[in-house]
Amino acid sequence: MKEDIIVKQLKNIVVLFSGDSGDGMQLAGNIFSAVCAILGDDICTFPDYPAEIRAPQGTIGGVSGFKIHAGKDVMTPGDLCNVLVAMNPAALKKMKSFLAPDSIIIIDVDTFTPADLKKAEFVTDNPFEELGITNDVIAAPLSTMCLHSLAKMEDMPNKNKLKCRNIMALGLVCWMFERPLNHAKKMIQEKFASKPEIAEANIRVLQDGYNYGHNVHATVAVRYKIEPRTPQKGLYTEINGNKALAFGLMAAAEKANLELFLGSYPITPATDILHELAKHKSLGVKTVQCEDEISGCCMAIGASYAGSLAVTSTSGPGICLKSEAMNLAIMAELPLVIIDVQRGGPSTGLPTKTEQTDLLQALFGRNGESPMPVLSALTPSDCFDTAYMACKIAIEHMTPVIILSDAFVANGSSIWRIPELKDYPPITPHDVTADMAGKWAPYLRDPQTLVRYRAVPGTEGFCHVIGGLEKDSNTGKISYEPHNHEDMVEKRRTKVELIAQSLPELKVKGSPDADTLIVGWGGTYGHLLEAVTRMNEDGKKVALAHFQWINPLPKNTEEVLRSYKKIIVAELNSGQFAAYLRMKYQNLPYMYQINDIQGQPFVEDTLIEQITHIINEK
Amino acid sequence: MIEEKKLTAEDFSNNVKGRWCAGCGDFGIHSSLKKAMAEIAIPPSKTVIISGIGCSSRMAYHLNGYCFHTIHGRPIAIASGCKIANPDMNVWTICGDGDSMAIGGNHFIHALRRNVDINIVLLNNRIYGLTKGQYSPTSERGFVSKSSPYGTVEDPFRPSELIIGASGEFFARCVATDGPGSVAALIAASRHKGTAVVEVLTNCVTFNNGSFDRIYSKESREENALYLEHGKPMLFGKNKEYGIVQHGFDLKVVKVGEGGYTLKDVLVHDAHCTDRTLHTKLSSLEGPDFPLVLGVIRDVTIPTYEEEVEKQIQEVSAKKNYHNFAELIKTQTTWTIE
Numbered sequence: 001m002k003e004d005i006i007v008k009q010l011k012n013i014v015v016l017f018s019g020d021s022g023d024g025m026q027l028a029g030n031i032f033s034a035v036c037a038i039l040g041d042d043i044c045t046f047p048d049y050p051a052e053i054r055a056p057q058g059t060i061g062g063v064s065g066f067k068i069h070a071g072k073d074v075m076t077p078g079d080l081c082n083v084l085v086a087m088n089p090a091a092l093k094k095m096k097s098f099l100a101p102d103s104i105i106i107i108d109v110d111t112f113t114p115a116d117l118k119k120a121e122f123v124t125d126n127p128f129e130e131l132g133i134t135n136d137v138i139a140a141p142l143s144t145m146c147l148h149s150l151a152k153m154e155d156m157p158n159k160n161k162l163k164c165r166n167i168m169a170l171g172l173v174c175w176m177f178e179r180p181l182n183h184a185k186k187m188i189q190e191k192f193a194s195k196p197e198i199a200e201a202n203i204r205v206l207q208d209g210y211n212y213g214h215n216v217h218a219t220v221a222v223r224y225k226i227e228p229r230t231p232q233k234g235l236y237t238e239i240n241g242n243k244a245l246a247f248g249l250m251a252a253a254e255k256a257n258l259e260l261f262l263g264s265y266p267i268t269p270a271t272d273i274l275h276e277l278a279k280h281k282s283l284g285v286k287t288v289q290c291e292d293e294i295s296g297c298c299m300a301i302g303a304s305y306a307g308s309l310a311v312t313s314t315s316g317p318g319i320c321l322k323s324e325a326m327n328l329a330i331m332a333e334l335p336l337v338i339i340d341v342q343r344g345g346p347s348t349g350l351p352t353k354t355e356q357t358d359l360l361q362a363l364f365g366r367n368g369e370s371p372m373p374v375l376s377a378l379t380p381s382d383c384f385d386t387a388y389m390a391c392k393i394a395i396e397h398m399t400p401v402i403i404l405s406d407a408f409v410a411n412g413s414s415i416w417r418i419p420e421l422k423d424y425p426p427i428t429p430h431d432v433t434a435d436m437a438g439k440w441a442p443y444l445r446d447p448q449t450l451v452r453y454r455a456v457p458g459t460e461g462f463c464h465v466i467g468g469l470e471k472d473s474n475t476g477k478i479s480y481e482p483h484n485h486e487d488m489v490e491k492r493r494t495k496v497e498l499i500a501q502s503l504p505e506l507k508v509k510g511s512p513d514a515d516t517l518i519v520g521w522g523g524t525y526g527h528l529l530e531a532v533t534r535m536n537e538d539g540k541k542v543a544l545a546h547f548q549w550i551n552p553l554p555k556n557t558e559e560v561l562r563s564y565k566k567i568i569v570a571e572l573n574s575g576q577f578a579a580y581l582r583m584k585y586q587n588l589p590y591m592y593q594i595n596d597i598q599g600q601p602f603v604e605d606t607l608i609e610q611i612t613h614i615i616n617e618k
Numbered sequence: 619m620i621e622e623k624k625l626t627a628e629d630f631s632n633n634v635k636g637r638w639c640a641g642c643g644d645f646g647i648h649s650s651l652k653k654a655m656a657e658i659a660i661p662p663s664k665t666v667i668i669s670g671i672g673c674s675s676r677m678a679y680h681l682n683g684y685c686f687h688t689i690h691g692r693p694i695a696i697a698s699g700c701k702i703a704n705p706d707m708n709v710w711t712i713c714g715d716g717d718s719m720a721i722g723g724n725h726f727i728h729a730l731r732r733n734v735d736i737n738i739v740l741l742n743n744r745i746y747g748l749t750k751g752q753y754s755p756t757s758e759r760g761f762v763s764k765s766s767p768y769g770t771v772e773d774p775f776r777p778s779e780l781i782i783g784a785s786g787e788f789f790a791r792c793v794a795t796d797g798p799g800s801v802a803a804l805i806a807a808s809r810h811k812g813t814a815v816v817e818v819l820t821n822c823v824t825f826n827n828g829s830f831d832r833i834y835s836k837e838s839r840e841e842n843a844l845y846l847e848h849g850k851p852m853l854f855g856k857n858k859e860y861g862i863v864q865h866g867f868d869l870k871v872v873k874v875g876e877g878g879y880t881l882k883d884v885l886v887h888d889a890h891c892t893d894r895t896l897h898t899k900l901s902s903l904e905g906p907d908f909p910l911v912l913g914v915i916r917d918v919t920i921p922t923y924e925e926e927v928e929k930q931i932q933e934v935s936a937k938k939n940y941h942n943f944a945e946l947i948k949t950q951t952t953w954t955i956e
Contacts, residue, residue: 302699
């Protein structure tokens with residue numbers, strides 16, 4: 001290494017890989033994040049890809065990005081990046097907003113031809129000047145380098161050699177961040193195990209990309225060092241939200257000693273849950289790709305009735321279709337886990353983007369009075385616990401439960417300290433016992449919890465009828481009797497409210513003597529916590545109450561909210577949780593709102609600005 | 619599966635009286651179902667009855683077993699999930715022409731395509747009864763109802779064409795007033811491994827009375843219905859004097875012994891033939907030139923969906939080295955921090 005190089009020591013770093021959706025940015029990003037994680041960093045990643053499978057090559061609509069935040073106490077994929085990799089002019093244009101003044105840009109200079117610039121709708125021949133970018137640029141001829149690097153692999157067509165550009169860029173990035181290549185090489189070996197030639201080519205360009213940095217670094221004299229950290233001991237892996245949900249479901253099924261059944265219909269961004277569970281037949285998991293969303297929910301209801309741990313997974317539009325069947329599960333009081341990986345709406349909306357706009361739909365989007373437990377996933381790895389808890393509540397309380405995840409949590413990944421199942425609470429189905437035969441009726445309940453007892457088909461002595469019509473609370477026969485209906489409505493509501501008794505209380509984070517409380521729920525946890533932590537570090541007194549459970553709310557919610565002078569509810573919608581809290585609790589302290597509905601996660605700097613403004617000005 | 623004590627129709631009765639209109643065909647099929655279930659000899663505790671919405675679906679309240687009265691159009695999807703989750707149950711679906719042909723048409727065709735081993739009893743009265751008299755997808759063109767005061771301007775589905783077209787491997791047809799014929803069809807459907815549909819023609823006395831007059835009484839059936847039996851010649855008429863013969867690319871009714879036609883010319887029914895052509899043709903025959911075909915028209919065995927699911931689980935389990943959560947974790951890329 002030359003001596004004139006500056007090494008910047010940072011607590012954490014953000015790298016954004018961007019290029020055409022066919023350029024392999026997700027792969028390069030995934031490998032880089034895994035390498036960082038293995039080296040002991042906290043990581044959080046977020047892929048941003050277009051809804052179209054292949055938008056016209058080289059256009060802004062076809063740009064795909066993958067952001068990695070690595071370092072200490074990382075909770076979000078970060079806002080602005082230290083390094084932007086832009087594989088073509090369109091990527092540069094699209095990702096410009098993520099540049100900080102001292103960000104370094106790596107481009108493949110071979111793709112900055114007049115034709116490429118035109119495709120990206122540049123009007124001059126200097127894209128940097130046109131965009132007003134004054135950052136340092138490493139203009140590496142990545143395409144030419146690939147061809148040189150692989151010149152000896154004569155049988156490989158040039159087209160395929162050029163496909164290694166992403167890994168060439170990765171090699172260069174690894175050099176910049178002092179990441180040794182051994183882990184990346186191992187991952188490439190595994191990824192292309194069945195195609196040794198491609199594995200060899202990628203490993204070669206990875207090394208050459210690294211060497212390029214080493215040899216020509218004088219052009220940009222910055223290298224980064226991430227502060228080492230001392231993470232908690234344990235076994236770790238990197239996991240995204242959808243996979244963590246799938247793992248949580250499998251863990252719950254094993255713990256409950258039930259077969260896991262998933263009824264689903266493909267829908268972005270929830271489909272990966274189906275993909276993941278479909279793989280694990282050796283755990284006895286049954287997955288059915290159904291003919292439609294309604295069938296996905298109905299098949300799961302049938303499986304639940306037959307005694308399985310039944311799940312249906314979808315996104316917002318699918319919830320619209322499933323809602324009638326979800327109400328049947330409420331009426332028949334059958335366990336069912338419904339996963340809604342929220343995306344931008346309404347209608348088809350923004351299929352690949354994130355929002356928190358299904359909250360009120362989850363709570364109230366069904367006919368009649370139809371209370372259903374709703375809980376939300378906070379981070380990618382938290383999805384495991386969320387799924388586990390949802391299954392436990394569904395099975396033990398004989399009720400459908402909705403999990404609200406979102407595109408950000410589903411596709412983003414973080415490192416996960418793998419737990420041991422023995423540390424998780426037991427899950428016990430609320431089934432009839434043999435001594436109940438003759439005295440039992442379908443809607444007789446445990447007096448404490450109001451949970452009815454399930455009799456699974458095949459159990460001798462418990463033949464019965466249940467269904468969507470209102471039933472007599474004692475006999476289980478059809479009843480249109482006015483007082484009975486009111487009584488049953490009340491019981492269904494109270495049953496869900498009583499779940500709060502077994503839920504953890506709300507814990508506030510941040511300054512203990514703050515006057516202002518930030519309130520959030522679900523997938524914005526990382527952004528809100530980082531914002532509050534940064535403000536606390538700056539001496540500003542704010543606290544955070546972040547909700548996992550939406551219905552029922554934790555027992556101490558009202559008490560917590562009333563102990564602050566100002567409440568700021570921050571969410572990725574127009575104020576749904578704020579409206580819900582106002583409905584639940586009268587005369588709360590004045591509630592301010594921060595609402596972003598751009599299909600994107602919060603931006604931390606903006607959040608801090610908004611919070612500061614509310615504290616100071618209002 | 620057979621219990622020591624012989625089951626009777628009473629074992630499948632829950633002593634709740636049917637609430638259909640006096641003279642409704644559903645009373646008849648209720649009685650036939652109980653008799654068939656007794657004959658099938660699977661106990662009530664292993665008998666699952668899942669119904670949709672409509673007059674016919676009220677059947678779930680009048681049977682002893684594990685009964686689930688669900689929502690409109692969806693009983694087949696719910697029954698499929700139930701059977702896939704627990705293949706040991708004998709799963710029945712009771713639905714009407716609205717449930718199966720209209721709002722739940724998608725589930726109907728896809729259940730047949732998958733071949734989940736459920737028995738679908740399709741009570742076809744060609745009318746929406748519970749909503750008090752609108753035309754259904756099986757009502758004839760021009761049918762006058764409350765929602766079509768000037769007659770419909772659309773053609774009906776023939777359930778049989780939809781069933782066989784969706785690669786259904788079992789189809790039987792019976793008439794609600796024909797006890798023995800219904801019991802036989804229901805038993806055959808239950809014994810068939812795979813999705814089985816029994817179309818029951820049932821007269822709605824209140825909103826569509828007389829729709830099936832041509833075959834509703836015993837006498838009319840002798841004249842106008844052809845009872846198919848596997849391996850038997852296709853003969854009908856009071857004295858079995860008429861037969862079905864092939865005529866070019868079509869079928870034709872002949873009087874045996876006349877016009878040079880002998881018993882040898884009469885087609886012999888083959889319910890197990892994998893080719894669908896003749897089954898489709900036979901099930902779409904109707905008056906006035908042809909008899910209406912009753913009995914088991916198609917009964918072909920292929921692997922069921924849930925058997926294949928179980929088989930795949932066995933095969934994959936034998937190949938993979940992980941069978942529980944702890945072992946699953948070991949297949950992931952992990953690292954340990956000491």
